[in-house]
Amino acid sequence: MSDGHVDGAVRYAQDAELEGQWHAAFVRSPLPHARVRSIDTSALPRECVALLPEDVAGVGRYGCQLKDQEVLADPARFVGDVVAAAAAPTRAAAREAARRVQVDFEELPAVFDPITAVSEGAPLLHPEAGESAGDAVSIGVRPLAGTNVCHRFRLVQGDADAGFARATVTVEETFRTASAQHAPMEPHATAARWTPEGRLELFTGTQTPFNLRADLAGLFGLTEDRVRILAPPMGGSFGAKTFTRLEAVVACLARKAGRPVKAVLDRAEEWVTLNRHPAVVRVRIGAAADGTLLAKRLDCWVDTGAYADCGPGVATKLGYAGIGPYRIPNVRVDALAVYTNLPPNGAFRGYGATQSVWASERAMDQLAERLGMSPLALRRRNLLRDGDRFATGEVMHDVHFEECLDAAARAVGYERDPRGKGLCVLLKGMQTPSRAAIALERTPVGYVVRCASCEMGQGVRESVRLQAAALLGCEPGQIEVPDPDTDSSPFDTRTTSSRSTHMMGRALAKAVADLRANGGERGHGEIVNDGGIDPDTGQGIASTHWHQGAAAAHVDVDEETGRVTVEHLHAAVYAGRVVDRAGAELQNEGSMIMGVGTALFERIEHTDGQITNANLSDYNVPSAGDLPRRLTHELIEREGAEAHGLGETALPPVPAAIGNALGSLGLDLAELPITSERVLEAVGARDRPGAEAAT
Amino acid sequence: MTAWLAPATLEEALELRAERGAGASVLAGGTFLGILMNEGFLSPDVLLSLGRVAELDGIRVKRGELCLGAMTTHRAVERSQVVRDGWPVLARAFSLVASPRVRNQATVGGVLADADYASDPPAILTALGARAVLRSPRATREVSVGELILGHYETSIAEDELLVEVRVPPCPGRAVYRKFRSRSSEDRPCVAVAAVSGEAGLRVVVGAVAGTPQELPEACALGPEAAAEIARRYAEEIEPMSDSRGSAGYRRRVIEVEVRRAVEALA
Numbered sequence: 028m029s030d031g032h033v034d035g036a037v038r039y040a041q042d043a044e045l046e047g048q049w050h051a052a053f054v055r056s057p058l059p060h061a062r063v064r065s066i067d068t069s070a071l072p073r074e075c076v077a078l079l080p081e082d083v084a085g086v087g088r089y090g091c092q093l094k095d096q097e098v099l100a101d102p103a104r105f106v107g108d109v110v111a112a113a114a115a116p117t118r119a120a121a122r123e124a125a126r127r128v129q130v131d132f133e134e135l136p137a138v139f140d141p142i143t144a145v146s147e148g149a150p151l152l153h154p155e156a157g158e159s160a161g162d163a164v165s166i167g168v169r170p171l172a173g174t175n176v177c178h179r180f181r182l183v184q185g186d187a188d189a190g191f192a193r194a195t196v197t198v199e200e201t202f203r204t205a206s207a208q209h210a211p212m213e214p215h216a217t218a219a220r221w222t223p224e225g226r227l228e229l230f231t232g233t234q235t236p237f238n239l240r241a242d243l244a245g246l247f248g249l250t251e252d253r254v255r256i257l258a259p260p261m262g263g264s265f266g267a268k269t270f271t272r273l274e275a276v277v278a279c280l281a282r283k284a285g286r287p288v289k290a291v292l293d294r295a296e297e298w299v300t301l302n303r304h305p306a307v308v309r310v311r312i313g314a315a316a317d318g319t320l321l322a323k324r325l326d327c328w329v330d331t332g333a334y335a336d337c338g339p340g341v342a343t344k345l346g347y348a349g350i351g352p353y354r355i356p357n358v359r360v361d362a363l364a365v366y367t368n369l370p371p372n373g374a375f376r377g378y379g380a381t382q383s384v385w386a387s388e389r390a391m392d393q394l395a396e397r398l399g400m401s402p403l404a405l406r407r408r409n410l411l412r413d414g415d416r417f418a419t420g421e422v423m424h425d426v427h428f429e430e431c432l433d434a435a436a437r438a439v440g441y442e443r444d445p446r447g448k449g450l451c452v453l454l455k456g457m458q459t460p461s462r463a464a465i466a467l468e469r470t471p472v473g474y475v476v477r478c479a480s481c482e483m484g485q486g487v488r489e490s491v492r493l494q495a496a497a498l499l500g501c502e503p504g505q506i507e508v509p510d511p512d513t514d515s516s517p518f519d520t521r522t523t524s525s526r527s528t529h530m531m532g533r534a535l536a537k538a539v540a541d542l543r544a545n546g547g548e549r550g551h552g553e554i555v556n557d558g559g560i561d562p563d564t565g566q567g568i569a570s571t572h573w574h575q576g577a578a579a580a581h582v583d584v585d586e587e588t589g590r591v592t593v594e595h596l597h598a599a600v601y602a603g604r605v606v607d608r609a610g611a612e613l614q615n616e617g618s619m620i621m622g623v624g625t626a627l628f629e630r631i632e633h634t635d636g637q638i639t640n641a642n643l644s645d646y647n648v649p650s651a652g653d654l655p656r657r658l659t660h661e662l663i664e665r666e667g668a669e670a671h672g673l674g675e676t677a678l679p680p681v682p683a684a685i686g687n688a689l690g691s692l693g694l695d696l697a698e699l700p701i702t703s704e705r706v707l708e709a710v711g712a713r714d715r716p717g718a719e720a721a722t
Numbered sequence: 723m724t725a726w727l728a729p730a731t732l733e734e735a736l737e738l739r740a741e742r743g744a745g746a747s748v749l750a751g752g753t754f755l756g757i758l759m760n761e762g763f764l765s766p767d768v769l770l771s772l773g774r775v776a777e778l779d780g781i782r783v784k785r786g787e788l789c790l791g792a793m794t795t796h797r798a799v800e801r802s803q804v805v806r807d808g809w810p811v812l813a814r815a816f817s818l819v820a821s822p823r824v825r826n827q828a829t830v831g832g833v834l835a836d837a838d839y840a841s842d843p844p845a846i847l848t849a850l851g852a853r854a855v856l857r858s859p860r861a862t863r864e865v866s867v868g869e870l871i872l873g874h875y876e877t878s879i880a881e882d883e884l885l886v887e888v889r890v891p892p893c894p895g896r897a898v899y900r901k902f903r904s905r906s907s908e909d910r911p912c913v914a915v916a917a918v919s920g921e922a923g924l925r926v927v928v929g930a931v932a933g934t935p936q937e938l939p940e941a942c943a944l945g946p947e948a949a950a951e952i953a954r955r956y957a958e959e960i961e962p963m964s965d966s967r968g969s970a971g972y973r974r975r976v977i978e979v980e981v982r983r984a985v986e987a988l989a
Contacts, residue, residue: 123723588980644820644910653906704969704972
């Protein structure tokens with residue numbers, strides 16, 4: 028398989044060539060919030076098609092959790108919002124045509140910060156409350172009318188105020204995380220064509236073919252079977268290619284052009300397509316003198332940008348992941364997904380956990396210091412164990428948090444000498460409710476396995492192939508796994524939340540049993556996980572399957588410049604039963620390296636809503652030279668266990684492990700990324716006369 | 723649409739340059755122009771590519787001076803045995819630029835002609851007393867790096883001139899280049915310090931903190947033994963800028979630390 032990635036045999040979405048296709052380019056708003064007064068197309072060359080507001084007047088709105096997006100924006104709600112589009116025979120001609128479209132804008136007031144956006148008098152991005160999509164989400168969406176809040180998640184367990192009243196020690200701190208870009212090697216790419224029968228066919232890099240099909244069917248007023256999504260492998264995604272991205276506008280262009288149209292974004296456009304939610308998380312946590320946790324309160328402001336996308340889902344998962352894998356009798360969480368005039372933020376490896384775990388696990392170390400306890404002992408004392416109830420009310424099974432934490436602590440010699448070292452333990456949910464299905468068919472050489480799990484470099488095909496070969500008693504080479512196609516692949520919720528190896532493995536076992544029971548030619552297997560939580564109380568089944576992991580970091584600091592060197596980074600991840608060892612190890616390593624970028628330097632910058640580092644020279648992603656001196660990890664297995672998802676688990680704990688390592692040196696960091704400049708400020712704060720007395 | 727001119731000889735390139743002047747953007751490795759064009763900051767009508775001009779490529783030593791053709795890549799400088807033996811500090815500075823992928827593309831002439839403050843080579847080339855050779859059909863002249871780089875993206879190259887070569891005098895026995903990065907190891911410098919000590923005395927040049935490489939001869943006259951005092955003066959007198967790699971205040975603190983460390987490394 029790897030050969031095809033290296034020698035060019037793998038055909039990605041950006042390689043799609045449809046007969047007679049034209050290329051698309053987009054006319055984007057230069058202003059963060061502006062009504063379109065008029066559009067002048069008189070300078071357009073002859074051989075091109077422009078998509079204008081009147082062309083999309085008849086289509087509806089789209090969006091996976093709130094239908095708040097128009098095919099062409101009016102008003103434009105961020106710098107880069109698409110207000111018109113052009114198609115022409117070549118990519119260069121399309122870009123030239125888009126450049127010649129003159130748009131007259133009327134500027135509106137804008138807001139760029141989630142806390143300002145929820146303040147009195149802030150300009151509203153979507154004055155009319157969006158219509159809830161319902162079908163693509165596991166949660167009810169709770170927009171607050173007349174505000175920029177597109178979703179409020181609330182969790183109430185016990186009585187937080189009463190818990191704080193009994194606490195001997197209480198810590199309160201506000202933490203922040205920056206926006207980040209997924210930066211997959213392959214940018215977003217979509218090709219669309221309408222068949223003579225009026226069906227829409229899309230070749231698109233996506234992790235969510237069935238959600239996309241439903242969203243587009245709703246947009247065009249078609250039944251779902253009139254939309255076909257073909258999902259070739261992606262050259263990376265990390266959450267960037269989820270739900271509807273370019274597909275709606277490219278489909279409209281193809282319809283107007285009367286021919287197939289393809290769009291491939293350039294690198295700078297990636298920063299105005301989807302990024303990671305920046306968040307502000309205020310943590311208040313109280314404990315008895317012996318370290319027993321009594322109460323926790325989280326207030327979270329999650330900046331979802333100009334459109335909700337899956338921001339409500341991110342805010343929800345961010346909210347409950349921030350509780351941490353602890354027994355806490357009294358918990359209150361309020362998490363708001365907030366509109367701002369910035370490019371939309373959406374799914375990103377870690378899905379909300381990265382932001383709230385940073386806050387929650389830094390606060391645990393601050394609490395340990397106030398209690399005069401070891402951070403490891405404080406965590407051990409309160410960790411969830413088998414049979415305990417989480418704050419959502421659900422009973423936890425197959426619990427391995429302590430094992431993960433102990434393994435991480437051991438790897439860096441934490442108990443021997445904790446100076447310069449930090450720990451973090453994490454709980455992360457999997458998409459719930461969800462469904463997965465597999466269809467098996469015998470061929471002359473082996474079997475075809477049809478499933479809608481999308482390959483984005485994470486190795487899901489190899490995982491399915493290895494599991495199928497083991498269950499069917501044949502060689503992996505005899506198993507064919509075609510690209511997902513909504514016409515022939517059975518329904519699957521989506522390829523997200525580290526669920527595919529786990530869910531598809533179970534569906535596969537059922538399909539193989541079905542095949543054996545029915546003559547050996549065909550088999551079908553489906554897994555349905557029920558559940559979901561109430562958005563107003565946070566009670567219910569948040570996850571049928573918990574991702575569990577921990578990280579430990581050992582750092583060295585140049586205290587004259589603030590430069591941090593990570594000497595050793597270790598992650599321990601609960602894997603249950605390992606299916607593809609090489610693939611699982613690569614997932615851990617990739618997660619940890621992305622975690623280092625988030626921890627130390629990744630940050631999207633903007634001035635008045637204009638992103639100022641939308642290129643890979645000014646925006647840094649980790650390179651080989653940024654790896655910790657030692658990068659180690661382990662997969663924790665259990666005899667007889669199910670395969671556990673692990674595509675993201677080792678990312679969210681990395682920033683807090685590094686932050687806590689700095690904390691052990693008296694350097695108190697509350698904001699990501701942990702830049703050298705912030706570390707130097709922390710050195711100054713620690714060494715300032717009187718600083719000791721203040722803590 | 724952008725027109726593409728690709729002369730095969732230097733003579734032809736000079737003629738085209740003189741003829742087109744500012745109407746054509748000179749393209750060397752393209753690592754700088756490429757970003758500007760991709761982001762839509764620049765859409766030149768004409769690109770004058772020097773990629774086919776073989777005379778501009780190559781590393782030679784003439785009368786003890788290192789002569790780097792303008793189209794010599796960073797990677798070639800980094801790997802050249804001649805440079806490593808005679809100008810090891812220069813080979814090292816070029817080896818610290820971005821990634822091999824970029825160094826295989828970026829050129830010696832390009833990095834100087836761009837005058838992008840956030841680059842490694844200008845500081846070390848200034849400290850080594852390098853000169854840029856500027857040629858036009860009417861004349862050839864040599865300017866120091868200080869005379870070449872006038873400010874942010876601004877040089878003294880005339881509209882009919884091409885930067886054809888960089889000449890580096892013999893390397894003093896003691897020379898050091900320190901690149902301080904505040905983010906990724908492949909990032910541009912936040913603060914760059916080049917320090918050399920030879921017969922002509924001490925030269926300390928700080929790059930990447932202002933529009934031009936910064937040098938304070940009076941402070942340098944204190945000599946390598948006065949590292950802390952020299953560092954203090956550099957931090958005090960330079961007016962650093964703020965960007966995503968660090969604020970002005972932060973840069974000022976790092977300048978003091980890195981200048982001191984560089985001078986101490988010479989002593």
